Amino acid sequence: MTLFQISEPGESPLPHARKRAIGIDLGTTNSLVATVRNGLAVVLPDTEGRPLVPSVVRYGEQRVDVGYQALACATKDPANTIVSVKRLMGRGLDDVGDDRRYPYRFVEGEGIIRIATRAGVKTPVEISAEILQALRKRAEDSLGGEIDGAIVTVPAYFDDAQRQATKDAARLAGLTVLRLLNEPTAAAIAYGLDNASEGTYAIFDLGGGTFDISILKLSRGVFEVLATNGDSALGGDDFDHRVFCWALEQARMPPLSAADARQLMTRARDAKEMLTGHDAAPIVAELSGGAIEATLTSTTFTDITRTLVAKTLAPVKRALRDAKLTPADINGVVLVGGATRMPQIRRAVAEFFGQPPLTNLNPEEVVAIGAAIQANKLVGNREGADWLLLDVIPLSLGIETMGGLAEKIVPRNSTIPVTRAQEFTTFKDGQTAMALHVVQGEREKVADCRSLARFELRGIPPMVAGAARIRVSFEVDADGLLSVSAREQITGHEASIVVKPSYGLTDGEIARMLQDSFAHASDDAQARALAEARVEADRIIVATQSALAADADLLDADERAAIDRALDAVRQAHDGTNRAALAKAVAALNDATGTFAARRMDRGVSRALTGRRIDALG
Amino acid sequence: MIDFSRNHFELFGLPPRYRVDDGALEHAYRALQAKVHPDRHAAASDAQKRQALQASARVNEAYKTLRDPVARAEYLLELRGVDATDETDTQLPVAFLTQQLERRETADEAASAHDDAGLAAISDDVAADAKRLRSDVERALDSNDVVAARGLVRELRFLAKLAEDLDAMRALELDR
Numbered sequence: 001m002t003l004f005q006i007s008e009p010g011e012s013p014l015p016h017a018r019k020r021a022i023g024i025d026l027g028t029t030n031s032l033v034a035t036v037r038n039g040l041a042v043v044l045p046d047t048e049g050r051p052l053v054p055s056v057v058r059y060g061e062q063r064v065d066v067g068y069q070a071l072a073c074a075t076k077d078p079a080n081t082i083v084s085v086k087r088l089m090g091r092g093l094d095d096v097g098d099d100r101r102y103p104y105r106f107v108e109g110e111g112i113i114r115i116a117t118r119a120g121v122k123t124p125v126e127i128s129a130e131i132l133q134a135l136r137k138r139a140e141d142s143l144g145g146e147i148d149g150a151i152v153t154v155p156a157y158f159d160d161a162q163r164q165a166t167k168d169a170a171r172l173a174g175l176t177v178l179r180l181l182n183e184p185t186a187a188a189i190a191y192g193l194d195n196a197s198e199g200t201y202a203i204f205d206l207g208g209g210t211f212d213i214s215i216l217k218l219s220r221g222v223f224e225v226l227a228t229n230g231d232s233a234l235g236g237d238d239f240d241h242r243v244f245c246w247a248l249e250q251a252r253m254p255p256l257s258a259a260d261a262r263q264l265m266t267r268a269r270d271a272k273e274m275l276t277g278h279d280a281a282p283i284v285a286e287l288s289g290g291a292i293e294a295t296l297t298s299t300t301f302t303d304i305t306r307t308l309v310a311k312t313l314a315p316v317k318r319a320l321r322d323a324k325l326t327p328a329d330i331n332g333v334v335l336v337g338g339a340t341r342m343p344q345i346r347r348a349v350a351e352f353f354g355q356p357p358l359t360n361l362n363p364e365e366v367v368a369i370g371a372a373i374q375a376n377k378l379v380g381n382r383e384g385a386d387w388l389l390l391d392v393i394p395l396s397l398g399i400e401t402m403g404g405l406a407e408k409i410v411p412r413n414s415t416i417p418v419t420r421a422q423e424f425t426t427f428k429d430g431q432t433a434m435a436l437h438v439v440q441g442e443r444e445k446v447a448d449c450r451s452l453a454r455f456e457l458r459g460i461p462p463m464v465a466g467a468a469r470i471r472v473s474f475e476v477d478a479d480g481l482l483s484v485s486a487r488e489q490i491t492g493h494e495a496s497i498v499v500k501p502s503y504g505l506t507d508g509e510i511a512r513m514l515q516d517s518f519a520h521a522s523d524d525a526q527a528r529a530l531a532e533a534r535v536e537a538d539r540i541i542v543a544t545q546s547a548l549a550a551d552a553d554l555l556d557a558d559e560r561a562a563i564d565r566a567l568d569a570v571r572q573a574h575d576g577t578n579r580a581a582l583a584k585a586v587a588a589l590n591d592a593t594g595t596f597a598a599r600r601m602d603r604g605v606s607r608a609l610t611g612r613r614i615d616a617l618g
Numbered sequence: 619m620i621d622f623s624r625n626h627f628e629l630f631g632l633p634p635r636y637r638v639d640d641g642a643l644e645h646a647y648r649a650l651q652a653k654v655h656p657d658r659h660a661a662a663s664d665a666q667k668r669q670a671l672q673a674s675a676r677v678n679e680a681y682k683t684l685r686d687p688v689a690r691a692e693y694l695l696e697l698r699g700v701d702a703t704d705e706t707d708t709q710l711p712v713a714f715l716t717q718q719l720e721r722r723e724t725a726d727e728a729a730s731a732h733d734d735a736g737l738a739a740i741s742d743d744v745a746a747d748a749k750r751l752r753s754d755v756e757r758a759l760d761s762n763d764v765v766a767a768r769g770l771v772r773e774l775r776f777l778a779k780l781a782e783d784l785d786a787m788r789a790l791e792l793d794r
Contacts, residue, residue, distance in 0.1 A: 149660075149661075178660050179657070179660065220648075222648055318789065321785070321789060374657075377657075378657055378660035378661065379660070379661060380660075380661040388648065388651060388652050388655060388657070389655075389657060390651065390655075414678075414682070415678045415681075415682070416678075417656060417671050417674050417675040417678065418675050418678055418679070419672070419675040419676075419679070475671070475675070477656070477671055478655070478656040478657065478671070478674075
């Protein structure tokens with residue numbers, strides 16, 4: 001028998017035994033947040049039921065918009081509306097070149113990319129943090145409280161700078177990061193646990209702007225990544241761009257304005273998506289320089305994107321080779337990422353592996369779902385199956401040696417975490433400092449690898465040249481992030497290290513950004529309190545309704561009207577943003593239902609007694 | 619979490635000899651990682667997380683060493699106080715070196731002719747030699763002839779490097 005439960009506002013009847021954990025797929029084009037609820041991983045939709053958040057941030061006149069609202073402004077305000085920011089993470093201006101796809105005002109300078117917006121100069125880390133914050137708020141509203149821990153996914157082929165930028169963005173968004181998880185690995189968890197798979201699987205993950213291939217061995221609850229490869233600048237966006245260029249060529253148009261380019265890119269994307277289910281798609285755009293009207297057939301689309309499809313297969317071959325496997329050794333190929341919906345991709349994958357790919361999970365949601373499942377486990381909500389995940393570092397780590405050559409210290413596809421130590425010595429008498437240049441990549445020359453950071457070791461005790469033995473430890477953690485420490489072996493002196501990331505934020509910059517975000521933290525706390533009050537209000541509304549459904553006959557018309565009025569007031573306050581008003585309305589409903597609750601209690605007791613008497617008589 | 623003073627074999631509870639039961643090694647590795655991996659300690663204190671990271675990295679290092687037939691032989695020699703990895707010592711039998719030099723030249727020619735079959739043939743020869751050397755290494759180590767073992771391991775290391783370079787050359791061909 002259920003009695004009418006009423007608890008004090010703000011006081012939950014159940015202690016939160018479960019922690020709130022979320023998985024975030026921070027994508028180039030779209031992002032998602034998922035959680036495990038009642039043992040089931042679900043994507044959390046917005047109030048209109050849409051699961052995706054377009055990864056678009058607009059710095060408007062008054063405020064910052066994220067998602068669909070920002071996307072709606074992409075054409076009319078391209079310079080302040082940042083799309084596909086993931087492509088800029090951990091990158092410098094020299095990586096972008098003079099790519100026409102970017103209508104932004106880049107700030108000249110070395111190191112990390114900076115974009116001048118209406119709201120000031122922004123780094124990709126800050127822009128990504130806006131998206132993450134929107135996802136965090138969505139999750140807090142839905143779960144009714146602060147998030148205890150989050151997993152944010154990254155492309156498996158992301159280098160250290162790109163990973164660090166993602167983690168910095170998550171911290172800036174106020175998230176406690178349990179782990180960075182590789183996207184294909186997250187997909188493998190979702191897929192493997194769902195299908196109870198055993199064997200060797202290839203995860204082919206073509207997203208909006210990145211491509212990953214991971215080869216995993218699934219056996220007895222262990223997900224072991226054997227090899228990973230990819231291209232962190234290849235994705236569905238590139239297919240859009242090919243269509244865009246094709247349409248321009250057809251119309252013989254001069255270079256477009258930023259607004260026109262955005263419009264045509266959107267049309268190009270629509271045409272691409274239409275070709276998944278159709279043989280032809282129209283591209284119609286009214287541009288300032290004239291109209292474009294063209295029809296793209298799937299044959300033409302396949303032709304103009306043939307080189308892009310081929311570009312995905314080269315990393316697949318490299319990954320298989322590193323895993324010492326052939327296509328025939330693969331038990332199944334899982335497709336991940338919206339771009340794998342393209343028929344030419346499915347055909348190419350099927351042909352290469354000699355088997356149709358597995359597509360029974362939504363390719364857009366599977367990464368967030370896997371991340372949520374892993375987050376739920378890492379945060380400590382132990383339930384059901386147990387598994388272990390062994391991932392790898394995608395690109396070799398090395399240091400610069402004489403002649404601009406890179407000496408590999410941690411080879412690619414090493415299982416993480418991994419540590420390596422290397423000894424160095426001084427070459428001058430009394431030398432107290434030493435510089436180390438750490439790079440990532442497979443090429444022999446430093447200039448052909450990615451520069452990660454320059455480490456300056458200071459405080460080496462002065463000795464004659466060659467006498468000091470400085471042991472430098474390179475440590476890659478389970479997030480795939482590198483840290484470096486150094487110790488002079490003879491004196492045991494710990495050398496201090498000053499890190500200058502090549503394409504990242506310094507600790508000082510991160511600290512300043514965090515400080516700025518604390519200024520907004522009180523807003524966040526209020527938003528959280530409101531979310532919690534709403535959850536409580538929901539609970540009371542439901543409890544009152546079910547009590548009324550069961551025992552409305554205990555009330556006279558006036559009493560009933562008073563409760564209905566109080567219930568309506570709670571509903572109204574629930575939809576508003578005033579937490580105090582909501583708390584007041586909830587308290588008023590509590591008052592209004594006090595007598596009702598007491599009568600229900602009496603009825604419950606008498607029912608119980610009646611039952612016993614009959615028993616006794618029987 | 620784990621005892622860092624134990625050697626790789628002790629860590630996995632395996633006998634310290636060259637022949638290793640791959641299945642037993644993998645089983646022991648996974649059982650250990652299941653205990654020490656940072657994912658098992660994600661909600662723990664910073665100090666515990668740090669410990670998990672170090673323990674897990676150590677277990678990975680041990681597994682990588684014992685799984686690789688060359689590194690495993692070098693490690694067994696290291697346990698017996700013999701360094702087989704000293705790069706300043708470049709002495710190897712002349713006949714052996716000559717043969718490898720010839721192989722390298724043939725491989726370069728095959729590569730510039732884009733002759734993958736030619737490269738594959740050399741790879742196969744090298745693999746066959748390495749296989750013979752591994753059984754020689756095993757015999758030498760089992761009979762505790764560390765001097766002979768050291769020489770053989772160094773040849774094996776040389777062949778491993780050659781095989782790796784051949785793979786890289788073939789990879790370039792594949793990527794073309």
